[in-house]
Amino acid sequence: xxxxxxxxxxxxxxxxxxxxxxxxxxxxxxxxxxxxxxxxxxxxxxxxxxxxxxxxxxxxxxxxxxxxxxxxxxxxxxxxxxxxxxxxxxxxxxxxxxxxxxxxxxxxxxxxxxxxxxxxxxxxxxxxxxxxxxxxxxxxxxxxxxxxxxxxxxxxxxxxxxxxxxxxxxxxxxxxxxxxxxxxxxxxxxxxxxxxxxxxxxxxxxxxxxxxxxxxxxxxxxxxxxxxxxxxxxxxxxxxxxxxxxxxxxxxxxxxxxxxxxxxxxxxxxxxxxxxxxxxxxxxxxxxxxxxxxxxxxxxxxxxxxxxxxxxxxxxxxx
Amino acid sequence: xxxxxxxxxxxxxxxxxxxxxxxxxxxxxxxxxxxxxxxxxxxxxxxxxxxxxxxxxxxxxxxxxxxxxxxxxxxxxxxxxxxxxxxxxxxxxxxxxxxxxxxxxxxxxxxxxxxxxxxxxxxxxxxxxxxxxxxxxxxxxxxxxxxxxxxxxxxxxxxxxxxxxxxxxxxxxxxxxxxxxxxxxxxxxxxxxxxxxxxxxxxxxxxxxxxxxxxxxxxxxxxxxxxxxxxxxxxxxxxxxxxxxxxxxxxxxxxxxxxxxxxxxxxxxxxxxxxxxxxxxxxxxxxxxxxxxxxxxxxxxxxxxxxxxxxxxxxxxxxxxxxxxxxxxxxxxxxxxxxxxxxxxxxxxxxxxxxxxxxxxxxxxxxxxxxxxxxxxxxxxxxxxxxxxxxxxxxxxxxxxxxxxxxxxxxxxxxxxxxxxxxxxxxxxxxxxxxxxxxxxxxxxxxxxxxxxxxxxxxxxxxxxxxxxxxxxxxxxxxxxxxxxxxxxxxxxxxxxxxxxxxxxxxxxxxxxxxxxxxxxxxxxxxxxxxxxxxxxxxxxxxxxxxxxxxxxxxxxxxxxxxxxxxxxxxxxxxxxxxxxxxxxxxxxxxxxxxxxxxxxxxxxxxxxxx
Numbered sequence: 001x002x003x004x005x006x007x008x009x010x011x012x013x014x015x016x017x018x019x020x021x022x023x024x025x026x027x028x029x030x031x032x033x034x035x036x037x038x039x040x041x042x043x044x045x046x047x048x049x050x051x052x053x054x055x056x057x058x059x060x061x062x063x064x065x066x067x068x069x070x071x072x073x074x075x076x077x078x079x080x081x082x083x084x085x086x087x088x089x090x091x092x093x094x095x096x097x098x099x100x101x102x103x104x105x106x107x108x109x110x111x112x113x114x115x116x117x118x119x120x121x122x123x124x125x126x127x128x129x130x131x132x133x134x135x136x137x138x139x140x141x142x143x144x145x146x147x148x149x150x151x152x153x154x155x156x157x158x159x160x161x162x163x164x165x166x167x168x169x170x171x172x173x174x175x176x177x178x179x180x181x182x183x184x185x186x187x188x189x190x191x192x193x194x195x196x197x198x199x200x201x202x203x204x205x206x207x208x209x210x211x212x213x214x215x216x217x218x219x220x221x222x223x224x225x226x227x228x229x230x231x232x233x234x235x236x237x238x239x240x241x242x243x244x245x246x247x248x249x250x251x252x253x254x255x256x257x258x259x260x261x262x263x264x265x266x267x268x269x270x271x272x273x274x275x276x277x278x279x280x281x282x283x284x285x286x287x288x289x290x291x292x293x294x295x296x297x298x299x300x301x302x303x304x305x306x307x308x309x310x311x312x313x314x315x316x317x318x319x
Numbered sequence: 320x321x322x323x324x325x326x327x328x329x330x331x332x333x334x335x336x337x338x339x340x341x342x343x344x345x346x347x348x349x350x351x352x353x354x355x356x357x358x359x360x361x362x363x364x365x366x367x368x369x370x371x372x373x374x375x376x377x378x379x380x381x382x383x384x385x386x387x388x389x390x391x392x393x394x395x396x397x398x399x400x401x402x403x404x405x406x407x408x409x410x411x412x413x414x415x416x417x418x419x420x421x422x423x424x425x426x427x428x429x430x431x432x433x434x435x436x437x438x439x440x441x442x443x444x445x446x447x448x449x450x451x452x453x454x455x456x457x458x459x460x461x462x463x464x465x466x467x468x469x470x471x472x473x474x475x476x477x478x479x480x481x482x483x484x485x486x487x488x489x490x491x492x493x494x495x496x497x498x499x500x501x502x503x504x505x506x507x508x509x510x511x512x513x514x515x516x517x518x519x520x521x522x523x524x525x526x527x528x529x530x531x532x533x534x535x536x537x538x539x540x541x542x543x544x545x546x547x548x549x550x551x552x553x554x555x556x557x558x559x560x561x562x563x564x565x566x567x568x569x570x571x572x573x574x575x576x577x578x579x580x581x582x583x584x585x586x587x588x589x590x591x592x593x594x595x596x597x598x599x600x601x602x603x604x605x606x607x608x609x610x611x612x613x614x615x616x617x618x619x620x621x622x623x624x625x626x627x628x629x630x631x632x633x634x635x636x637x638x639x640x641x642x643x644x645x646x647x648x649x650x651x652x653x654x655x656x657x658x659x660x661x662x663x664x665x666x667x668x669x670x671x672x673x674x675x676x677x678x679x680x681x682x683x684x685x686x687x688x689x690x691x692x693x694x695x696x697x698x699x700x701x702x703x704x705x706x707x708x709x710x711x712x713x714x715x716x717x718x719x720x721x722x723x724x725x726x727x728x729x730x731x732x733x734x735x736x737x738x739x740x741x742x743x744x745x746x747x748x749x750x751x752x753x754x755x756x757x758x759x760x761x762x763x764x765x766x767x768x769x770x771x772x773x774x775x776x777x778x779x780x781x782x783x784x785x786x787x788x789x790x791x792x793x794x795x796x797x798x799x800x801x802x803x804x805x806x807x808x809x810x811x812x813x814x815x816x817x818x819x820x821x822x823x824x825x826x827x828x829x830x831x832x833x834x835x836x837x838x839x840x841x842x843x844x845x846x847x848x849x850x851x852x853x854x855x856x857x858x859x860x861x862x863x864x865x866x867x868x869x870x871x872x873x874x875x876x877x878x879x880x881x882x883x884x885x886x887x888x889x890x891x892x893x894x895x896x897x898x899x900x901x902x903x904x905x906x907x908x909x910x911x912x913x914x915x916x917x918x919x920x921x922x923x924x925x926x927x928x929x930x
Binding site for chain 2: 020021022023024038041042069070071072074076086087090091092093094095096097100102103104105106107108110111112114115132133135136291294295297298299301302306307308310311312314315317318319
């Protein structure tokens with residue numbers, strides 16, 4: 001081996017500023033809950049009136065209400081207007097590449113079971129470039145929450161057709177109106193095997209918070225389609241679900257059986273404006289639990305052995 | 320096979336024994352015949368006998384099998400390549416005989432299955448010693464005659480044990496170990512087939528051979544494995560506990576091993592929906608606090624490059640294994656090539672410096688994997704471990720590593736800090752240090768990791784000044800690494816006529832070529848470069864000592880007549896002496912090829928200087 005040998009274990013962490021006290025490990029109960037000021041970071045770069053503001057405000061509210069501490073908040077996003085999210089939250093966050101937020105978040109979730117990862121993104125990130133990952137993260141039932149702020153248009157790149165743009169929607173890439181059948185995110189999620197599928201809209205803050213809380217409490221892959229209006233490129237997109245604009249915010253009927261996959265699928269038939277609330281919910285072992293079971297099983301067979309001794313057993317068989 | 324001594328003794332009908340210092344045996348058949356198993360047994364036997372061993376194999380890329388070979392070179396001295404010409408060819412079929420007879424040295428022995436090989440050219444009968452054995456029918460006879468010839472590989476192993484006077488006890492123990500745990504009848508049948516082969520009367524063969532005992536005395540017993548196994552176990556030893564990948568030849572067996580092994584250590588390896596997801600997942604886990612691994616071969620590496628660029632930009636530790644195969648595109652999936660050097664060093668948009676290390680041998684794979692992990696951690700950077708199909712599949716014996724001393728505990732530290740800026744421009748060593756999520760920061764200011772150009776806390780910036788500073792930061796830390804790397808050492812005298820430069824798996828055959836030249840009185844030396852990006856210091860001084868420099872590599876000569884690494888060296892050292900010796904036939908270097916090409920290269924250079 002070479003001069004590149006470095007001491008085993010953790011590396012020294014720099015920039016512990018002199019004068020600042022290193023926080024003592026305190027019991028969570030002894031720490032004060034966070035205020036909105038403490039949890040907000042950069043000022044959002046969204047256009048005035050953007051629906052994403054309310055989703056961010058409600059994420060803050062969720063953190064406050066759940067008395068979460070800074071270090072436990074883990075926010076991950078891909079690329080798009082809504083994916084700027086992690087910069088606005090004063091907590092550990094990652095702004096990854098376009099469409100790949102879910103596999104990144106899966107890497108965090110599987111290697112750090114102590115954290116609940118919240119992933120934010122838009123419809124292009126989720127259903128176009130990241131479509132494959134949406135399907136597989138759902139089917140594997142990775143324990144994390146995915147909030148898709150769906151505005152039915154590409155905003156960051158300024159007005160191109162998105163996978164959820166309705167037929168006839170006029171954009172810079174479909175000046176004559178969109179011809180491709182849009183994706184139905186709810187049906188997509190149910191078919192892929194998501195175990196928690198909900199719909200909400202930025203225009204109804206209480207409902208958004210309610211859905212986020214339910215998603216956080218779900219043991220598995222929880223998906224929320226949150227309609228979030230792009231005032232710049234698709235104003236009025238969701239007026240039909242906004243009572244203030246003459247629309248109707250129709251809740252999922254009280255008698256709907258959320259565990260009935262076919263009923264859920266049927267309920268998602270028409271999303272213009274469609275029903276709001278938890279549409280489907282199932283209980284299935286999570287990826288995290290399945291992997292932990294494999295680990296437990298394997299570790300029980302090598303109990304009491306140091307890692308080098310486990311490896312030694314392999315090497316002994318190669319002599 | 321170089322004969323050392325011959326004893327005239329013919330004991331009990333045994334042909335007389337000739338002592339040899341090495342043997343090169345080529346076994347040719349179909350991939351489903353278990354010929355890899357014969358090679359594996361021979362390699363492990365050599366390992367247990369403190370002999371050096373190296374193997375070479377080809378496997379068809381078709382699903383249901385096809386022609387396949389396994390070559391084993393066992394020696395009591397240093398073995399650096401799988402050998403140019405075989406001493407013995409074991410041919411199971413007519414096509415094996417027809418296609419591989421030319422790999423045999425003149426006067427070599429061809430042992431063929433007379434149930435299948437029936438056509439011979441008269442001139443070949445004079446050139447090679449032909450020994451007929453009805454391998455298929457004798458195997459069926461020995462194991463009870465089910466009409467199936469499964470087990471003929473073990474029968475053939477028995478034949479070879481007889482011819483090479485191999486250690487019967489050790490070999491039988493290996494066979495028994497291999498089949499242990501399965502139905503006891505299978506192990507019994509295997510031993511029956513082996514015994515039948517061993518006791519078969521080889522009336523056509525005039526003498527048998529005995530390998531000399533190894534001169535080298537090594538303190539530790541040897542372990543025998545292939546390069547992919549060495550990488551996988553090296554990563555485990557380094558403390559890696561999470562990885563993600565997608566199946567592709569010849570990388571897949573690394574992910575299979577890690578998937579199977581990591582749970583024992585509390586870790587896991589994920590098979591993903593695609594190459595992009597797998598690198599993304601590994602990066603996510605690295606951010607989670609502990610350097611993770613992903614890997615692939617050429618086509619998959621192409622897909623990973625965008626995310627790799629993110630890891631360069633965010634300065635995230637990560638190990639990416641690239642087991643190179645013939646390219647471009649789907650190319651030659653089961654053949655060797657070194658043509659991923661450019662994508663490993665430069666693949667990606669923007670200026671995205673990363674580390675590239677290329678192991679030379681199976682043993683080097685084990686230690687390079689640990690080094691890759693430690694460089695990734697120390698310099699907070701992605702590291703590409705650039706191996707190839709040749710090392711991946713070949714088997715070597717090497718002294719068992721001291722695992723107790725080597726195995727690392729790299730459990731992340733989540734203890735609180737007062738304040739932290741991951742991209743601290745004032746950091747004394749200039750190197751980024753991340754905080755894993757879950758770490759409390761006293762100042763209440765939390766870092767973000769991003770692919771956007773960023774400030775010291777990771778928040779996005781459009782500042783020209785910060786882009787300059789951060790670009791320099793990412794570049795300078797690797798320059799610092801280049802200064803810390805061990806300087807390359809010349810193989811042979813430091814001055815001479817010709818210097819051969821090798822990287823990756825070309826090291827062995829290049830060194831053998833140097834030995835060959837030196838034995839003929841030619842002033843040829845070699846230098847092997849393991850650290851491809853950044854380059855270590857000291858190469859310019861070495862180059863000064865020679866008139867001709869040839870970079871021997873398995874890439875195309877390119878538009879301008881230089882292989883990929885030669886082009887890098889020419890750009891770095893502006894030395895017109897640097898020329899390339901390249902080929903892309905999908906096969907490893909033969910020593911003779913290198914020697915001939917060097918001679919031709921010198922002749923061409925001399926002609927050019929006279930003109």
